[in-house]
Amino acid sequence: xxxxxxxxxxxxxxxxxxxxxxxxxxxxxxxxxxxxxxxxxxxxxxxxxxxxxxxxxxxxxxxxxxxxxxxxxxxxxxxxxxxxxxxxxxxxxxxxxxxxxxxxxxxxxxxxx
Amino acid sequence: xxxxxxxxxxxxxxxxxxxxxxxxxxxxxxxxxxxxxxxxxxxxxxxxxxxxxxxxxxxxxxxxxxxxxxxxxxxxxxxxxxxxxxxxxxxxxxxxxxxxxxxxxxxxxxxxx
Numbered sequence: 634x635x636x637x638x639x640x641x642x643x644x645x646x647x648x649x650x651x652x653x654x655x656x657x658x659x660x661x662x663x664x665x666x667x668x669x670x671x672x673x674x675x676x677x678x679x680x681x682x683x684x685x686x687x688x689x690x691x692x693x694x695x696x697x698x699x700x701x702x703x704x705x706x707x708x709x710x711x712x713x714x715x716x717x718x719x720x721x722x723x724x725x726x727x728x729x730x731x732x733x734x735x736x737x738x739x740x741x742x743x744x745x746x
Numbered sequence: 747x748x749x750x751x752x753x754x755x756x757x758x759x760x761x762x763x764x765x766x767x768x769x770x771x772x773x774x775x776x777x778x779x780x781x782x783x784x785x786x787x788x789x790x791x792x793x794x795x796x797x798x799x800x801x802x803x804x805x806x807x808x809x810x811x812x813x814x815x816x817x818x819x820x821x822x823x824x825x826x827x828x829x830x831x832x833x834x835x836x837x838x839x840x841x842x843x844x845x846x847x848x849x850x851x852x853x854x855x856x857x858x859x
Contacts, residue, residue: 724846
């Protein structure tokens with residue numbers, strides 16, 4: 634699975650959009666981009682995933698660049714409860730995939746009032 | 747309510763003792779996973795099981811053992827051979843409708859002194 638690079642920390646004002654970037658320049662054609670978040674002392678929570686088209690669900694939007702070498706997770710109206718560590722993970726869906734998720738250090742998002 | 751439960755939330759043991767962490771899911775998922783998280787770090791895979799009565803070592807299996815006798819249960823034993831057992835342990839499962847999305851339990855924080 635390709636490696637990802639994320640900024641270690643970001644701040645966002647409550648009510649504003651939070652844009653979290655992720656670089657995955659070595660991503661291959663069958664690898665998906667996944668985002669999870671982990672609120673302090675809890676288990677990670679799945680947010681969204683995509684292959685090449687932009688995706689949106691009730692939690693967030695995922696924008697993937699045309700060359701797929703980077704992506705941005707957007708929380709449209711951040712709240713204090715969105716303060717967490719956000720992990721960008723790249724993995725393929727092939728039969729050889731064990732299901733293992735490779736978590737890097739992630740981005741600590743601090744939403745401020 | 748479907749989900750994954752881990753118990754207890756906090757566990758304290760003396761060095762040299764084996765300890766078993768519980769993980770139960772009622773999501774009817776085939777695959778289950780155990781991860782370890784150290785302070786400020788991402789998650790690392792200990793063991794995983796893609797089907798009942800079968801399991802494989804992850805990246806850091808030494809000093810740990812598992813069993814998968816029932817679909818719903820995947821207990822992890824931290825043995826006295828594990829050199830640095832103090833950590834946050836997370837269990838996850840995945841299955842239909844999206845086998846690529848993992849659901850995590852709340853975690854067990856193990857402290858060995």
